[in-house]
Amino acid sequence: MRGLSRSSFAAVEERFNAVAATADLGRLAEDLFAVAVLLDREHGLRRNLGDPARPAEQKADVVRSLLDGKISDAALETVIAAVSAKWSRSVDLSDALERLSVIASAAEAESLGRLDDVEDELFRFGRIVDANLALRLAVVDPAAPVEAKRGLLNDLLGDRVAPASLRLITQLALHPRGRSLERGLEEYIQLVAEQRQQLVAVVRSAVPLTDGQRQRLASWLRTTYGRDVHLNTEVDPRVLGGFSVRLGDELIDSTIAGRIEEVRRRLAG
Missing domain, CATH: 1.10.520 (Peroxidase; domain 1)
Structure with a gap:
């Protein structure tokens, strides 16, 4: 707006x-x-x-x-x-x-003390749908009956997620309002994070980060940006090593794959 x-x-x-x-x-x-x-x-x-x-x-x-x-x-x-x-x-x-x-x-x-859960669950659901073509088609198909979609999401998520997470995911599936599911989830995650004046960072790494690594990264980002940062982490073997952090349009890339791509760009230039 x-x-x-x-x-x-x-x-x-x-x-x-x-x-x-x-x-x-x-x-x-x-x-x-x-x-x-x-x-x-x-x-x-x-x-x-x-x-x-x-x-x-x-x-x-x-x-x-x-x-x-x-x-x-x-x-x-x-x-x-x-x-x-x-x-x-x-x-x-x-x-x-x-x-x-x-x-x-x-x-x-x-x-209910579940705000962190909602941020994580929205992010995870987006990644699950992205990795499962059949589920994605069932969730985003505009021709699928509304009640069938609602029933699918209830069966899939039910009491496994916070009530707010189920509500928000169902809203997007039934009424995307012209957005892709991924874009809608990103907007909702950002709005949820804003309730605590947090930034949201998507961290990609070749292997899962340890608790200590997550804490150090969150502390560094908090010092750098002057605000608490909620970390959504995902494992992606394609990064080879290191990790990348995306906050909105800003990317901090320390992955081996990113360095190789940078070398390629310089050679091509």
Whole structure:
């Protein structure tokens, strides 16, 4: 989000934080995402509710008439705050509700002491799907029945992951909102990490890092970037030796494979 939408989101998030303090966070997350999906499906409704020229109270009345009694009071108040704000694009309204749904899920996980689990589980699921073509096709196939996908994810993940992880993965599988599964998981992981002002680093190494290596790397990254860094690690024999660290668009590459590629580039140049 940029400009007007960014400032509007900050104001809506304040209202969200106030109602979330005493809300059922899981229900709040599900309701907000359901409304985001509704607005994605009903383009005319989204344009009307996202129209900055329409009076805020008029839009709030529309939301009450449509959703009162169908979603929780906390979700209703959040949606009313969202439609009362001004957005640069109407799609930013849906994006804001999805983002708040992820934040509510993260808050639920934190209240259960499972926020670290959620970050790890989202990352691991992405890697499992990437390595299993049949599973990937079953999860991302737009023609597959919604309930079949939901049942597959429940059977596969069920009580093996935190409730927030299952909810977020299911949301992306059923309603990707124009993104690849990988891109959606990356966005959700970043939003979850932001709840503790953490950066997220993806570390690739030829062999698993020891606990001591993870601790030293996390300490070095924290000193370098001035913020705590959550490490998502993956073993990739193709790196040959050493490791690489990716934070957003920045890559720190100390792998043997990376050095060989650098030599190749220099020779080619």
